[in-house]
Amino acid sequence: xxxxxxxxxxxxxxxxxxxxxxxxxxxxxxxxxxxxxxxxxxxxxxxxxxxxxxxxxxxxxxxxxxxxxxxxxxxxxxxxxxxxxxxxxxxxxxxxxxxxxxxxxxxxxxxxxxxxxxxxxxxxxxxxxxxxxxxxxxxxxxxxxxxxxxxxxxxxxxxxxxxxxxxxxxxxxxxxxxxxxxxxxxxxxxxxxxxxxxxxxxxxxxxxxxxxxxxxxxxxxxxxxxxxxxxxxxxxxxxxxxxxxxxxxxxxxxxxxxxxxxxxxxxxxxxxxxxxxxxxxxxxxxxxxxxxxxxxxxxxxxxxxxxxxxxxxxxxxxxxxxxxxxxxxxxxxxxxxxxxxxxxxxxxxxxxxxxxxxxxxxxxxxxxxxxxxxxxxxxxxxxxxxxxxxxxxxxxxxxxxxxxxxxxxxxxxxxxxxxxxxxxxxxxxxxxxxxxxxxxxxxxxxxxxxxxxxxxxxxxxxxxxxxxxxxxxxxxxxxxxxxxx
Amino acid sequence: xxxxxxxxxxxxxxxxxxxxxxxxxxxxxxxxxxxxxxxxxxxxxxxxxxxxxxxxxxxxxxxxxxxxxxxxxxxxxxxxxxxxxxxxxxxxxxxxxxxxxxxxxxxxxxxxxxxxxxxxxxxxxxxxxxxxxxxxxxxxxxxxxxxxxxxxxxxxxxxxxxxxxxxxxxxxxxxxxxxxxxxxxxxxxxxxxxxxxxxxxxxxxxxxxxxxxxxxxxxxxxxxxxxxxxxxxxxxxxxxxxxxxxxxxxxxxxxxxxxxxxxxxxxxxxxxxxxxxxxxxxxxxxxxxxxxxxxxxxxxxxxxxxxxxxxxxxxxxxxxxxxxxxxxxxxxxxxxxxxxxxxxxxxxxxxxxxxxxxxxxxxxxxxxxxxxxxxxxxxxxxxxxxxxxxxxxxxxxxxxxxxxxxxxxxxxxxxxxxxxxxxxxxxxxxxxxxxxxxxxxxxxxxxxxxxxxxxxxxxxxxxxxxxxxxxxxxxxxx
Numbered sequence: 001x002x003x004x005x006x007x008x009x010x011x012x013x014x015x016x017x018x019x020x021x022x023x024x025x026x027x028x029x030x031x032x033x034x035x036x037x038x039x040x041x042x043x044x045x046x047x048x049x050x051x052x053x054x055x056x057x058x059x060x061x062x063x064x065x066x067x068x069x070x071x072x073x074x075x076x077x078x079x080x081x082x083x084x085x086x087x088x089x090x091x092x093x094x095x096x097x098x099x100x101x102x103x104x105x106x107x108x109x110x111x112x113x114x115x116x117x118x119x120x121x122x123x124x125x126x127x128x129x130x131x132x133x134x135x136x137x138x139x140x141x142x143x144x145x146x147x148x149x150x151x152x153x154x155x156x157x158x159x160x161x162x163x164x165x166x167x168x169x170x171x172x173x174x175x176x177x178x179x180x181x182x183x184x185x186x187x188x189x190x191x192x193x194x195x196x197x198x199x200x201x202x203x204x205x206x207x208x209x210x211x212x213x214x215x216x217x218x219x220x221x222x223x224x225x226x227x228x229x230x231x232x233x234x235x236x237x238x239x240x241x242x243x244x245x246x247x248x249x250x251x252x253x254x255x256x257x258x259x260x261x262x263x264x265x266x267x268x269x270x271x272x273x274x275x276x277x278x279x280x281x282x283x284x285x286x287x288x289x290x291x292x293x294x295x296x297x298x299x300x301x302x303x304x305x306x307x308x309x310x311x312x313x314x315x316x317x318x319x320x321x322x323x324x325x326x327x328x329x330x331x332x333x334x335x336x337x338x339x340x341x342x343x344x345x346x347x348x349x350x351x352x353x354x355x356x357x358x359x360x361x362x363x364x365x366x367x368x369x370x371x372x373x374x375x376x377x378x379x380x381x382x383x384x385x386x387x388x389x390x391x392x393x394x395x396x397x398x399x400x401x402x403x404x405x406x407x408x409x410x411x412x413x414x415x416x417x418x419x420x421x422x423x424x425x426x427x428x429x430x431x432x433x434x435x436x437x438x439x440x441x442x443x444x445x446x447x448x449x450x451x452x453x454x455x456x457x458x459x460x461x462x463x464x465x466x467x468x469x470x471x472x473x474x475x476x477x478x479x480x481x482x483x484x485x
Numbered sequence: 486x487x488x489x490x491x492x493x494x495x496x497x498x499x500x501x502x503x504x505x506x507x508x509x510x511x512x513x514x515x516x517x518x519x520x521x522x523x524x525x526x527x528x529x530x531x532x533x534x535x536x537x538x539x540x541x542x543x544x545x546x547x548x549x550x551x552x553x554x555x556x557x558x559x560x561x562x563x564x565x566x567x568x569x570x571x572x573x574x575x576x577x578x579x580x581x582x583x584x585x586x587x588x589x590x591x592x593x594x595x596x597x598x599x600x601x602x603x604x605x606x607x608x609x610x611x612x613x614x615x616x617x618x619x620x621x622x623x624x625x626x627x628x629x630x631x632x633x634x635x636x637x638x639x640x641x642x643x644x645x646x647x648x649x650x651x652x653x654x655x656x657x658x659x660x661x662x663x664x665x666x667x668x669x670x671x672x673x674x675x676x677x678x679x680x681x682x683x684x685x686x687x688x689x690x691x692x693x694x695x696x697x698x699x700x701x702x703x704x705x706x707x708x709x710x711x712x713x714x715x716x717x718x719x720x721x722x723x724x725x726x727x728x729x730x731x732x733x734x735x736x737x738x739x740x741x742x743x744x745x746x747x748x749x750x751x752x753x754x755x756x757x758x759x760x761x762x763x764x765x766x767x768x769x770x771x772x773x774x775x776x777x778x779x780x781x782x783x784x785x786x787x788x789x790x791x792x793x794x795x796x797x798x799x800x801x802x803x804x805x806x807x808x809x810x811x812x813x814x815x816x817x818x819x820x821x822x823x824x825x826x827x828x829x830x831x832x833x834x835x836x837x838x839x840x841x842x843x844x845x846x847x848x849x850x851x852x853x854x855x856x857x858x859x860x861x862x863x864x865x866x867x868x869x870x871x872x873x874x875x876x877x878x879x880x881x882x883x884x885x886x887x888x889x890x891x892x893x894x895x896x897x898x899x900x901x902x903x904x905x906x907x908x909x910x911x912x913x914x915x916x917x918x919x920x921x922x923x924x925x926x927x928x929x930x931x932x933x934x935x936x937x938x939x940x941x942x943x944x945x946x947x948x949x950x951x952x953x954x955x956x957x958x959x960x961x962x963x
Contacts, residue, residue: 042584046804048577049564049586049683051718081800083847087820092803145820147808276847278856281690281797283719 006243008236009204009213010171011163014178015156016188017129017196018061024128024155025052025095032194036148044153046090051282054079058155061187062102062126063288063296065157068181068303069121071106075288079126079280084273088131088147096127096158098277102286108181109305110173119174120162126286129154157188163202163213168232172225175199180304184329192223199228204249205239214239215249219263221256231256235263307332315345324353330367334374341378344385351377355399372402380409387469389413427460427468427476434459435480445481453477488513489646493555493703494730496649500554507540507554507598514556514600518647526622527632527642529561530569531601539598550595551710557592558648560639561602562609563694564683565589568599572685573617574607576805576812576831586683587718588652588694588711595710600648603638607833608802609659609687611635612904613895616835621892624666626930630889633663633904639697640667650698650707654684656691657790658884658908661920664697665884665933668922668959670704670950671697673908675941676915677722678708680715686801688794689720691912701921701951705729708943724941733947740773740949741877749779754887756926761883764923764934767956768881776877782866783910787902789866790909792846792859798836799843805831838898867914874939879949882907884920884933911937919946922959931959 023030026043042050066073080098106121131152135145159178165171179197182188190197204216219235222228239249253272254263302310304326311322311332325335331352339348356377360370380398383389389398394409401412434456435442441452453474460473488510491499499505515533522528536556543554559565562572564582566589571577585593592599606616614622614637622637624630625645632641636653640663643651653660655673664671672695679694686692696707712726744765750758769775807813807827814826832840846855873880886906895901911918917940920933934953938946 045809047583047810048570048572048580048685048804049582049681051682051720053717053719083800083803085803085806085824087806087808090804090809092806093800274849276800276844276849276852278796278800278847278852281688281720282686 005207006205006236006240007166007208008168008232008239009163009206009216010165010167010232011202012161012165012171012174013200013202014159014161014175015198015200016159016182016190018058018155018157018187019189020055020057020061020155022055022057023153024055024058024126025153028153030154032196034150036146037150039150040152044090045149046092046152052095052280054283054286055155058126059102059286059288060292060296061155061185062124062157063293064185064187064300065159065182066103066106066124067293067297067300068185069106069108071103071121071124073103073288073293074100075290076100077102077286077288079283079286080277081280083276086130086133087145088133088149088152090131090149090152094128094130095280095283097125099279100285101125102288108174108177110170110177112167112169112173117170119164119170122160122162123158125158125160127156127158128152129156163204163216168229168236171201171232172229175225175228177304180327184301184304186301186329192225195223198223201228201232203232203235203239205236205243214243215251217249217251217263218253219256220253220266221258227256227258230258230261231263234261238263301329304329311335315339315349317345317349321349321353324357325349328367334367334370337374338378338381341375342381342385344381347381347385348378351381355395359403371406376402376408383409383413390466390469392466424472424476427473428480430460430463430468431456431473431477431480434463442481442484446484453481456481487517487646489517489649491649492700493552493649493698494700494706496555497551497553497706501549507543508537510554511536511540511556511598511600514647514649517645518601521625521645521647524623524628525625525641525645525647526620527603527638527645527647528558528601529571529573529604529619529638532568532599535568536598536600543596543598546596550597551706552592552595552597554596554598555649556598556600558601558603558639558642558651559589559599560605560609560636560651560653562605562654562685562687563589563602563652564685565599565602568602570602570685571619572608573605573614573619574805574832574836575618576827577685578618578812580811582683584683586694587680587715589683591711591713592652601642603636603642603648603651605638605653606635606659607836608685608798609635609654609656609692610798610835610839612658612662612901613890613892614638615892616833618833623892624889624930626668627889627928629891630930631666631892633666633885633889635659635663636671636697637663640664640669640671643667643669643697643699650696650703652694652707652711653697654687654692654694655908655912656687656693656794657912658905660695660697661884661908661918661933661935662904664920665922665931665935666889667697668931668933669697669699670701670919670921670954671695672704672708672919672943672946673911673917674708674712674943675722675724675917676912677720678712678724678726678917678941678943680713680718680721682715682717686797688797689801690797691790691794693912701733701947701954702730704919704950705733705947708947712943722941727944729944729947732944733951735948737771737948737952739878740768740771741776741879742768742773743776743778743873743877743880745882746777746779749783750883752886753883754926757883757885757887757932760924760926760932761881761934764953764957765881768953771952771956778873778877778880780869780873780910782862782869783906785862786866786910786913787906789859789862789913790905791842791902792855793863793913795839795843796846796856796859797843799840799847802832802836802840807831835898863913866910870910870914870916870937870939878938878942878945880937882935882937884908884935888926888928888930888932907935916940917943917946919950921950921953923953923957924959 078100081093131149179190204214339345613631639651639653644667660671817823
């Protein structure tokens with residue numbers, strides 16, 4: 001395969017469900033997991049005579065995102081109707097934006113293999129979600145489709161990225177960064193499994209160095225980072241093969257089949273809907289004032305990039321640590337909290353990057369569900385620093401105990417007697433006993449065999465069940481041994 | 486004498502002073518309906534028992550609203566909770582509305598009694614009620630003729646004393662034209678004055694709810710009650726609602742009136758034209774300054790309307806798919822087949838025609854040539870009005886090109902569409918327009934005069950209409 005001569009050109013279209021309390025055009029709750037069809041009213045059920053009223057909170061969230069990706073926010077935008085028939089689309093049209101979206105021309109900088117690259121974002125639309133068709137799982141599913149309208153009217157941001165991505169890795173990085181931003185802004189929970197973050201891609205192939213775009217396909221059903229990567233990889237190879245074989249790529253929509261690991265045709269361009277967009281007459285144009293924008297600006301949290309830079313500067317931690325710690329806003333908060341209390345940012349970072357993240361990964365939970373509070377982790381770090389316990393004990397005994405029992409580190413040390421022995425007299429006594437029990441090593445040491453020192457330290461540690469302060473043991477042991485000379 | 490011959494305002498004061506009981510009023514009205522509606526067919530649903538029950542409750546009430554005990558009829562495209570709301574369509578034939586339209590809430594707050602739901606052209610598409618899926622309403626002045634439409638049932642009910650007043654909806658003339666054909670006062674308010682929440686949408690950017698009444702005063706009373714901002718309708722206006730009844734009694738100050746240049750009246754009924762000039766003369770005697778004006782953009786108004794209205798309708802009517810409510814054709818294998826059969830059987834020919842027109846006008850490749858062009862034309866029409874209102878306070882036109890026509894006379898849809906030639910422009914511009922009966926044809930059919938005003942100038946419209954009403958003495962005492 002001559003794949004090194006080709007490159008894919010990829011554009012992503014992201015749908016993010018907004019975390020508003022109520023739906024986009026009515027007062028119904030957006031609570032996920034409520035009983036079917038319990039969150040409906042005349043508006044989101046598409047009854048005759050019902051009219052939409054815009055949710056201001058959703059506009060605020062859209063503006064937040066637009067500000068963070070440096071998009072141009074339009075003071076005048078227009079809602080439009082996208083017309084098509086589907087049983088879970090109650091009005092027979094979706095209220096979205098078309099000719100005049102809320103924001104355009106944003107950008108996001110990604111970094112893959114240490115190479116930075118800016119990916120443009122063409123537009124952000126504010127729109128409503130449809131209901132849900134339930135084809136499976138009911139006892140008469142073989143003959144009936146059930147409909148749940150709880151999701152109907154839930155606000156979505158549609159983010160249309162420019163075709164400026166050139167590898168599956170870049171695409172995954174782009175989507176990951178986007179998800180982090182949405183979560184940072186607390187406007188979307190980013191849950192791809194539950195569908196609150198969805199992604200479609202379009203992909204075409206061209207010879208490297210050529211600027212013209214090839215015929216693209218659109219790929220749907222990419223509901224995880226892994227599937228996104230696999231599907232793009234598959235589609236890239238498929239299209240390259242077509243071109244190599246002298247065949248043409250068909251402009252069509254393809255569906256990712258995760259079971260078979262392939263994309264397959266869903267509908268061709270000829271079968272594509274004509275959505276007959278026109279301005280939504282039930283809603284006046286959306287006017288966003290400069291004042292509104294500056295109000296929203298004031299509520300913006302630090303962006304991941306800003307936070308990263310600040311952590312490096314303020315806490316003097318490595319770039320790599322800062323990158324990992326800022327992967328989620330909550331994780332960064334947890335770090336800062338811990339670091340501030342224990343006054344030892346490097347140790348705080350080490351603990352979080354290793355023990356904490358490892359635990360989160362194994363338990364498959366987020367930092368919000370982590371059983372140890374930042375204060376308590378900070379206390380543990382302080383105990384080590386004050387030499388009231390050893391790093392080894394902390395990792396092997398105390399930390400696991402904290403995870404299990406929720407007890408404070410100092411309490412565990414007290415109850416289990418895990419305190420470090422730093423009492424010189426106590427240590428001296430043990431050393432004397434060890435030397436008495438091991439006359440041969442003493443002789444060897446006095447003959448000049450320095451290496452037995454390690455053996456003796458080990459014996460002292462063994463005797464104290466690892467609780468003795470090893471530096472102190474070494475220092476004291478050396479001076480005692482030397483006194484025999 | 487039957488209590489049904491009183492105007493709404495008269496009934497209000499009789500009821501307010503408790504000289505009569507609501508129960509007596511409702512009983513008389515039900516008797517009238519019983520006698521006349523077999524011939525006129527104004528009502529799709531008569532709410533006899535409900536109305537009587539409500540009347541009894543109102544008779545017991547101490548604190549009562551302005552319309553306490555007054556029987557009103559509602560066009561059957563206004564949602565009434567727990568009551569069938571059909572839009573005169575098979576597709577909604579058995580649809581029981583689960584909520585009240587805002588206007589219905591407002592009427593009920595004033596203790597009005599809804600006595601029935603009236604016939605109309607299916608989904609308000611038509612000018613004669615002949616497009617009703619159920620039956621054609623007859624003009625009370627001549628049963629061989631149409632009452633106009635689409636609010637024909639609402640007009641016929643009031644004109645034949647089967648309701649004290651009624652509400653209709655007006656997208657291109659659907660209140661004013663039947664008001665003219667039945668000898669009533671009908672108002673299409675400024676777009677946004679009356680909430681559309683709970684009005685089954687035909688063309689959202691044009692639809693307005695308004696009253697059909699026997700007198701200007703009745704119209705003023707009802708408009709004040711149904712008007713005003715509604716948080717449930719994003720296109721509703723915050724403009725304060727004055728006391729129209731009080732305002733209308735005040736002396737006419739400025740009386741600068743535009744009338745149509747003669748070429749604009751070409752082809753209209755001679756009797757209508759004569760009555761128009763006669764009324765203008767009367768106004769001159771009343772001290773009006775008359776300005777002859779040409780509105781060249783009106784030549785395109787109907788064409789513009791028949792792009793915008795069907796476009797919006799094609800989308801508004803997409804929700805009638807048989808999935809959640811309304812008629813469903815159950816003998817289908819796939820949902821696509823169910824959609825097609827449901828809509829094929831559920832909609833009548835005129836509705837289908839307009840859905841097709843609108844779907845075509847919005848489709849890619851045609852959108853710019855049709856919809857966008859129509860939207861531009863619409864702005865031009867509005868602009869022309871604004872220029873006129875820099876010079877005059879009112880524009881007067883005949884409401885309709887002819888009086889009530891014979892049932893079945895207009896089989897060609899285009900001929901039917903022409904009924905709206907003087908009325909559509911006000912909808913396109915969003916400005917208020919009122920039709921007032923000013924005289925009779927030789928055959929004894931009512932003739933209407935249309936008064937068009939600037940945005941939110943309803944007070945002025947009532948004032949002039951009230952002054953003309955006093956001079957022409959249209960109403961015959963029954």
